[in-house]
Structures are given as structure tokens and as C-alpha cells.
Amino acid sequence: MELIATSAFGLEAVVARELQELGYTEQKVEDGRVTFIGDELAICRCNLWLRAADRVLVKIGQFHAPDFGALFDQVENLPWHEWLPVDAKFPVSGKSVRSNLHHEPTIQSVTKKAIVESLKRNYQRHWFQEIGTEYQIEVSLLKDEALLSIDTSGVGLHKRGYRANSGMAPLRETTAAALVLLSYWNRERPFLDPFCGSGTIAIEAAMIGRNRAPGMSRGFLCEQWSQLTRAHWKQAREEARDKALGKPTLSLLASDIDENVLRIAQSNAIEAGIGSDIDFKKMDVLELKTALEYGCVITNPPYGERLGDDESAAAIYDDMADAFGPLSTWSIYVLTSHPGFERYFKRRANRKRKLYNGRIECHFYQYLGPRPPWEKPRDVTSADEADSDAGDVTDSDG
Ligand SMILES: C[S@@+](CC[C@H](N)C(=O)[O-])C[C@H]1O[C@@H](n2cnc3c(N)ncnc32)[C@H](O)[C@@H]1O
Structure with a gap:
């Protein structure tokens, strides 16, 4: 699958090199993100190991969305049911840069409605309670190109868990x-x-x-997901312990x-x-x-x-x-x-x-x-x- 490691501007090449060292060599580097190919184990390993990245996302789709009709139709056609279980909680957060669609609350609500329509069709249901595991959806528009992803990290990766206090002007x-x-x-x-x-x-x-591994003392949102088994996490954590x-x-x-x-x-x-x-x-x-x-x-x-x-x-x-x-x-x-x-x-x-x-x-x-x-x-x-x-x-x- 396509995964994305996001980063602050200027740090993309550092993240790309980290990914290479982890063995993920097939990658595309763009402003603020590196897209790469990986499997479920890669999600665990990248969350545990990436030092300079902000988050690890699963890419669900990317398309041209100059208007809300195009956004709705193409979001609806993505395979959401492959990721979201029937009871999933799926908040949507949106951002837009230099795009025709710029009102972020509307972008979020149109995306949410389209995902619900897609799930209705695939689960043969009319109503979703959203009481289960959380899947944080991100819709990001850049120059009319929409990128739909699910965040696997939860709390940003800069939170390693060791900095309870800081001085006046701490670095991330x-x-x-x-x-x-x-x-x-x-x-x-x-x-x-x-x-x-x-x-x-x-x-x-x-x-x-x-x-x-900087993420050894913390948890990640995707640890609750059914797609990632305990065995994946056990393998990734044991591997990290062995390498220390x-x-x-x-x-x-x-x-x-x-x-x-x-x-x-x-x-x-x-x-x-x-x-x-x-x-x-x-x-x-x-x-x-x-x-x-x-x-x-x-x-x-x-x-x-x-x-x-x-x-x-x-x-x-x-x-x-x-x-x-x-x-x-x-x-x-x-x-x-x-x-x-x-x-x-x-x-x-x-x-x-x-x-x-x-x-x-x-x-x-x-x-x-x-x-x-x-x-x-x-x-x-x-x-x-x-x-x-x-x-x-x-x-x-x-
Ligand atoms: C920008 S902060 C460093 C922040 C640090 N990187 C962090 O993540 O918390 C600069 C530090 O320089 C210290 N400082 C200022 N003048 C100094 C001096 N003459 N000699 C040594 N330290 C000094 C301040 O006390 C302050 O903690």
C-alpha cells in the first residue's frame, strides 16, 4: 500500500533517508511529505523508528477536485469499507492550500457525507453509530488536487513521551x-x-x-485497528529492542x-x-x-x-x-x-x-x-x- 510520512518543510530529505535506512526505498518526495510503499509491518516500524517525521498516514486516494461535486463523487468511490469497520469512529479533518475549494469546514463535511454514502452501500446500512475504534481521516487539497488519507500515528510523532517540561523556547x-x-x-x-x-x-x-527507536515508550492510534495484528507490533517492537x-x-x-x-x-x-x-x-x-x-x-x-x-x-x-x-x-x-x-x-x-x-x-x-x-x-x-x-x-x- 502507499504510505505517507509527513514532515516539517525542509526535513523531507531527512525523512526520505530515514525511510531508506528502514528499507523503504521506493518513494516520492514532495513538500512536507514522503510517499512510499510499505505493508502493515511498515506502519508499525515507521511509527516506532522515524525521528524527523510528524506522522505516518495511509494513502486512500488522490484525485483532481475543482468543485464539491468532484470531491464528493471521488471520495465516495474510494474503498473505505476496506479500512473502516462498521462501528468505526471516523472524524474528518481538512485543509486547503491554493485551491478552488477553500472553506475547510465544508470540505470536511462533504468528505464525511461521501464516506458515509460509500459505507452505506458496502455495509447495507443506513446508520452508523461510530462507537468503535478511531480512524482519523484527513482530506488535504493542494492546487485542486485532493489527497485522502488515514492517520496511523494519533498524537504527533514529536511526542516521544519524555518531555514533561521544557524551557522557554524548546525545539520540537x-x-x-x-x-x-x-x-x-x-x-x-x-x-x-x-x-x-x-x-x-x-x-x-x-x-x-x-x-x-524514538517511539518505544508511546502508543499509536492504529494499535487499535483490526488491520494491524498484535503479531505485527510484537515483531516491530522486538526488532527495535534487538537493534538497541x-x-x-x-x-x-x-x-x-x-x-x-x-x-x-x-x-x-x-x-x-x-x-x-x-x-x-x-x-x-x-x-x-x-x-x-x-x-x-x-x-x-x-x-x-x-x-x-x-x-x-x-x-x-x-x-x-x-x-x-x-x-x-x-x-x-x-x-x-x-x-x-x-x-x-x-x-x-x-x-x-x-x-x-x-x-x-x-x-x-x-x-x-x-x-x-x-x-x-x-x-x-x-x-x-x-x-x-x-x-x-x-x-x-x-
Ligand atoms: C533557544 S534556547 C535552547 C532551547 C533548547 N534547544 C530546547 O530544546 O529546549 C537557548 C538557551 O540558551 C541559554 N543561554 C542564553 N545565553 C547563554 C550563555 N551565554 N551561555 C550559555 N547558555 C545561554 C538560555 O538559558 C536558553 O536555555
């Missing part, structure tokens, strides 16, 4: 994981986030370091100037089950000193938008230039929306990638250090490929 777990996946960090290399806030980047890195690695030799380092936020970070790390993998330290970025080499700084400093003002952000970037200057063998990765970042940091990035932190347009500045002597030359399936696939990457000459 999916974005934090994507930053790590876009970097050259691996469990053999030192890791540092000197503006760790609630610890999201370090926690996601620690889970990547242990090859731990032990604690890496090197501890990850996460620091912040704010003691209170560090306490939150620490309790989130414990909740995530990797509390002992990260050393948390109260520290101003200017105090940074390390004898370690070939590490990766992956960080999300204040932008001057949600935290502090523009000038104080500029002063912090200036401090970062001094603090990171001696780290000549390290690679530095910085996510910020501040347009003057490279100027204040006094270095042009080797690569920049446009990403969104919620609604804030940011760039992920990448300063690539030398390859560690113990690592083989980088192959084309590494972060480079995800980058070059993205289309929105600008290489600077740094």
Missing part, C-alpha cells in the same frame, strides 16, 4: 533529531550543546547514539547558563532512559574549554525573537566565536533565525540549510571540521546526500 523533538541526523555526529565522537535548554538536542543525540545498543563510551555534554532549565533537561533525560549518557553542566558559553577532539557542537542558541533581543543575540554569537575558535578539529552546527549570524560569528558556513522551528524561518549553519583519523572517508549516503536532495540548500564558499 523531530527538529532536534533532524539536526543531529544532518550532522556528522556519531557515538564515537564528542557531542556538545552549550545552549541546551530543556536538553532536546542532546537527548535526541543520545537516543540516536544508542540506536533506540548500549551506552557509548563518551558522555555527551549539555550545558546552559540557566540552572533551572538544566534541572528540567536532566529530568527529561532520565525520563527518556538515557540519563547517564549526558553530563549536564551550568556554564556560560564563554567558559567552554575541552581537550577532546573531532567533536560536534550541535546547538540552538537564542535568536533574539522568542528569547532576549536582537543585540543580546548578537553578543552571544560574538561570544560563540571566541568560545569555539580553539575547537579547530570540531564541526559546529548552529540553528538560528538571526540574519546576521555569520557576521557576528565571524565565519561563513560551509553549508546552510533552510529549516523551520515552528513558524520561525531559520537556517542551520554547518561548519565542517576535519574527518576524525579513525573514520573511513565519508560516503555518499551520509548527510551530504540528504542535503543535496533538499533543493533549498545554499552552499557558501567557506
